[in-house]
Amino acid sequence: MEYGLKPLGRERFWLWALLTPTFIGLIFGALGSVIATVVLSFAKWDLLTPPSWAGVSNYVELFKDEKILLSLTNTIKFTAMYVPGVVIISLFVAVLMNRRIRGVGLFRTAYFLPAVTSAVATALVWNMIYGRDTGILNFILERLGLQPVCWLCTENAMYAVVIVNIWGAIGEGMIIFLAGLTAIPREYYEAAEMDGASGFHQFFRITVPLVTPSIFFQTLISTINAFQAYDYIYMLTRRGQGDSSVPVVVFSIYRNAWNFFNYGGASAQAIELTVLVALLMAFYFWLERRYVVYE
Amino acid sequence: MKNRLLVLVVIVSLLLTACGGGQTPAASNAPVTISMMMWGDPAELEVWNQIVTDFHQANPNITVNVEVSDWDSYWTKLKTLLSASTPPDVFAIDAPLYLDYQSRDVLMNLQPYLDQNPDLLKGVYPQTLEAYKTPDGMYGLPRDFQTIALFYNKDMFDEAGVAYPTGEWTYDDLRNAAKQLTKIGVDGKVTQFGFSADLWDMELIWSEAIWAYGGEVIDADHTETLIGEPKAREAWQLFHDMLFEDKSWPDPNTVGEYGDDPFLAGVAAMTPVGHWAVPGYAEASFKWDVAPMPKGPAGQATSVNSAGFVIGKASKNPDAAFEFLKYVVSEPAQKRLAELGFACPVLQSVAESDAFLKQSTPIDHKVFLDSLAFAHMKPVFKGYDEWSSAIGDGMAGIWTGEAELDPTLDEAVQAADEVLASMK
Numbered sequence: 001m002e003y004g005l006k007p008l009g010r011e012r013f014w015l016w017a018l019l020t021p022t023f024i025g026l027i028f029g030a031l032g033s034v035i036a037t038v039v040l041s042f043a044k045w046d047l048l049t050p051p052s053w054a055g056v057s058n059y060v061e062l063f064k065d066e067k068i069l070l071s072l073t074n075t076i077k078f079t080a081m082y083v084p085g086v087v088i089i090s091l092f093v094a095v096l097m098n099r100r101i102r103g104v105g106l107f108r109t110a111y112f113l114p115a116v117t118s119a120v121a122t123a124l125v126w127n128m129i130y131g132r133d134t135g136i137l138n139f140i141l142e143r144l145g146l147q148p149v150c151w152l153c154t155e156n157a158m159y160a161v162v163i164v165n166i167w168g169a170i171g172e173g174m175i176i177f178l179a180g181l182t183a184i185p186r187e188y189y190e191a192a193e194m195d196g197a198s199g200f201h202q203f204f205r206i207t208v209p210l211v212t213p214s215i216f217f218q219t220l221i222s223t224i225n226a227f228q229a230y231d232y233i234y235m236l237t238r239r240g241q242g243d244s245s246v247p248v249v250v251f252s253i254y255r256n257a258w259n260f261f262n263y264g265g266a267s268a269q270a271i272e273l274t275v276l277v278a279l280l281m282a283f284y285f286w287l288e289r290r291y292v293v294y295e
Numbered sequence: 296m297k298n299r300l301l302v303l304v305v306i307v308s309l310l311l312t313a314c315g316g317g318q319t320p321a322a323s324n325a326p327v328t329i330s331m332m333m334w335g336d337p338a339e340l341e342v343w344n345q346i347v348t349d350f351h352q353a354n355p356n357i358t359v360n361v362e363v364s365d366w367d368s369y370w371t372k373l374k375t376l377l378s379a380s381t382p383p384d385v386f387a388i389d390a391p392l393y394l395d396y397q398s399r400d401v402l403m404n405l406q407p408y409l410d411q412n413p414d415l416l417k418g419v420y421p422q423t424l425e426a427y428k429t430p431d432g433m434y435g436l437p438r439d440f441q442t443i444a445l446f447y448n449k450d451m452f453d454e455a456g457v458a459y460p461t462g463e464w465t466y467d468d469l470r471n472a473a474k475q476l477t478k479i480g481v482d483g484k485v486t487q488f489g490f491s492a493d494l495w496d497m498e499l500i501w502s503e504a505i506w507a508y509g510g511e512v513i514d515a516d517h518t519e520t521l522i523g524e525p526k527a528r529e530a531w532q533l534f535h536d537m538l539f540e541d542k543s544w545p546d547p548n549t550v551g552e553y554g555d556d557p558f559l560a561g562v563a564a565m566t567p568v569g570h571w572a573v574p575g576y577a578e579a580s581f582k583w584d585v586a587p588m589p590k591g592p593a594g595q596a597t598s599v600n601s602a603g604f605v606i607g608k609a610s611k612n613p614d615a616a617f618e619f620l621k622y623v624v625s626e627p628a629q630k631r632l633a634e635l636g637f638a639c640p641v642l643q644s645v646a647e648s649d650a651f652l653k654q655s656t657p658i659d660h661k662v663f664l665d666s667l668a669f670a671h672m673k674p675v676f677k678g679y680d681e682w683s684s685a686i687g688d689g690m691a692g693i694w695t696g697e698a699e700l701d702p703t704l705d706e707a708v709q710a711a712d713e714v715l716a717s718m719k
Contacts, residue, residue, distance in 0.1 A: 131552035240495025
C-alpha cells in the first residue's frame with residue numbers, strides 16, 4: 001500500500017536533508033544507547049577504565065544477587081497493585097467527571113493537578129500525611145478511635161507508595177478515559193434507557209465495552225510507568241545516603257551504575273526490565289485481539 | 296540518489312569534526328582558561344567566584360571557569376566527563392571517595408609539583424593531608440576539613456536544668472543527659488528527644504563511638520570490617536538502648552517526619568554534626584552551641600574528613616591547574632573559605648585567626664580545631680561507597696526496630712566484607 005504523494009527530484013534531496021538531523025539523533029541517541037546497553041551488559045565496566053568481557057556473569061548475578069532479586073520482586077508487586085488501581089480508579093473518576101454538573105472543570109483540574117506538580121514536592125507533602133507521630137492520616141485514625149499505623153515502615157511502605165503513585169496517575173488516566181467516554185454516542189444510552197436498562201447495566205454493557213480501546217491503552221501506559229516508577233517511591237522511602245526501604249529495579253540500576261561503579265551489572269538489569277515489559281506488552285496485544293472492541 | 300547520500304555523509308562528517316574542534320596546548324605564558332567543577336550550593340558558588348576572581352588578579356594569564364552542581368548531580372556529571380576523557384581541569388573530591396578515582400588512573404600525580412614547592416603544605420594541618428597520600432605520591436590536596444562536634448540546644452538544657460555538655464563528658468553522661476532532656480507525653484508519644492544522629496554513614500556518630508569504646512571500623516589493609524568486634528558492639532548496644540529503652544533518640548522513620556533533622560526542627564536537644572551545619576543552624580529560632588564529642592572507656596574520639604581538589608589526568612593545562620590548587624591552600628583563599636563558614640580552613644594560620652574563630656555565628660568555633668587532637672581519619676579506600684551502603688542498608692532494620700541487633704550486625708559485617716573482597 002502507498003499513501004500520499006511520492007517526493008520527486010529535488011524534493012527527494014530536501015526530504016533526506018531535512019530528515020537527517022532527526023535520523024542522526026535517533027541512530028546515535030536512541031538506537032546507539034540501546035545497542036551500547038546490550039553490549040555493556042556482557043562486560044565489566046566501571047566507566048573510568050576500559051571495559052572487559054564478562055560473558056553472561058552479569059546475567060547470572062540477576063538470579064543470584066539478593067538485592068537485585070528483591071528489587072525485581074518489589075517492582076512486580078508494585079506493578080500488580082498499581083496497574084489495576086490506576087485503570088479502575090481513573091475510569092471511575094472519568095465516568096463521574098463525564099456528567100454535566102456545575103464546576104466539573106474545577107474537579108477535572110483538581111484531579112489532573114498531581115500530574116503537573118513536581119513529584120518531589122508532593123512526596124514531601126505525602127510524608128507529612130503518612131508520618132507516624134505527626135502525620136495527618138494517623139491523627140484522623142486516632143480521632144476515630146483506631147490504632148495509629150506506621151505507614152512508611154518497611155511492612156507498609158509498599159502499599160503507601162502504591163497509593164501515592166496511583167493518586168499521581170489518576171489525572172492522566174482520567175483524560176484518556178474522558179476522551180473515550182465522550183466518543184460514545186448518547187443514542188446508545190437513550191435506547192438502553194427506553195428498554196429499561198439500569199445504570200449498572202448501562203455501565204457494564206455499553207460503557208465498558210466501548211471504552212476497551214482506552215482501557216487497553218491505559219493499561220499499556222500504566223504498565224510501562226509502573227516499571228519505570230522511581231520519583232515518589234524514592235522520596236517516600238529513602239533512608240541513609242541513597243538507600244531506599246522499597247528498592248525497585250530502576251532505583252537498583254541507578255545505584256549500581258552511579259554509586260557502585262557497576263555499569264555492566266546495571267545494563268543487564270536494564271535489559272531484564274526491557275524484556276519483562278516487552279513480554280507483558282506481547283501478552284496485552286494478544287488480549288487486545290480477543291477483547292478490545294473498535295467501532 | 297547514491298551521489299546525494301555521499302554528499303550528505305560528507306556534510307555530516309564535516310559537521311562532526313567541526314564539533315570536535317582541534318585544541319592546541321597553550322604555550323607557557325599565553326593566557327589559558329581552565330575549568331573547575333565542584334559540588335555546593337549558591338552561597339558557596341558566590342564565594343568560589345570571588346576566590347577565582349582574586350586568583351585571576353594575582354595570575355592574569357589564567358582564567359578559571361567555575362561550575363557548581365548539587366552533590367548527586369556532581370558525581371554523575373563528573374563520571375560522565377571522565378569516561379569521555381574530557382574531565383574538568385580541576386575538580387572537587389570527597390576524601391573517602393578519592394581512591395575510587397585515584398585507583399582508576401584518572402587523576403594526575405601532583406608529587407612532581409609538590410617536590411618543586413616543598414614549603415607549600417608547611418602550614419597545613421597534617422591530619423588533613425593523610426587521606427591523599429599514596430605509595431607514589433599525592434594525587435590531591437585538601438581545601439577544607441570537617442571534624443564532628445556535639446551541637447546542643449541551650450534553651451532545652453536551660454529548661455530541663457541540665458548542665459551544658461563539656462569536653463569531659465563520657466558517653467554515659469550523654470545518655471543520662473539525653474534521658475533527662477526527653478519528654479514523653481501521656482499517650483506515650485515522645486515530644487522531645489534528648490539526642491538524634493544519623494546512623495547510616497559512620498561519620499556522624501558510629502565511628503566516633505566505636506573508637507571511643509576502643510574498637511576499630513576497618514583494618515589497616517581494608518580487607519576486614521571490624522564493627523562487629525566486642526568493643527564496637529558496646530557502642531552499638533549503647534545506641535540501641537538509647538533508641539529503644541530510653542526512647543531518647545528518634546528512629547529513622549521519626550527522623551523523616553522532622554525533615555531529616557530533628558535538631559534543626561527543634562525537637563532534639565543534641566546532635567553530632569560537622570561545621571557544615573553551622574550556616575543552616577544559624578537560622579534556627581533557638582540558642583545553641585557546640586561541645587567536643589564525649590569520651591569512652593578508651594578515651595575521646597571524633598572523625599576528621601576533608602574535601603579537596605584534584606587535577607584530571609587528561610587536563611591540557613596541568614601547570615595552570617596546579618597554580619590554582621596552590622592558590623586554594625594560600626592565605627587569601629583560605630580566608631574567604633573561613634568567612635563562608637561551611638568548613639574549617641586547612642591552613643592553620645587562617646583557622647586560628649579571627650577570620651574563622653570570630654565568624655558571625657557566635658559559637659565556640661575553636662571546638663572544631665581542638666577536636667583534631669583526638670580525631671581519627673575517616674577511612675579512605677576503594678569501594679567506600681558500596682561498603683558503607685552494605686553496612687548502612689544492612690543495619691537499617693535494627694534502627695527502625697524491625698530487626699535484632701546482634702544477628703543483623705553479623706550479616707551486615709559479612710556483606711561489607713564481601714564488598715571489600717570484590718575490590719581486590
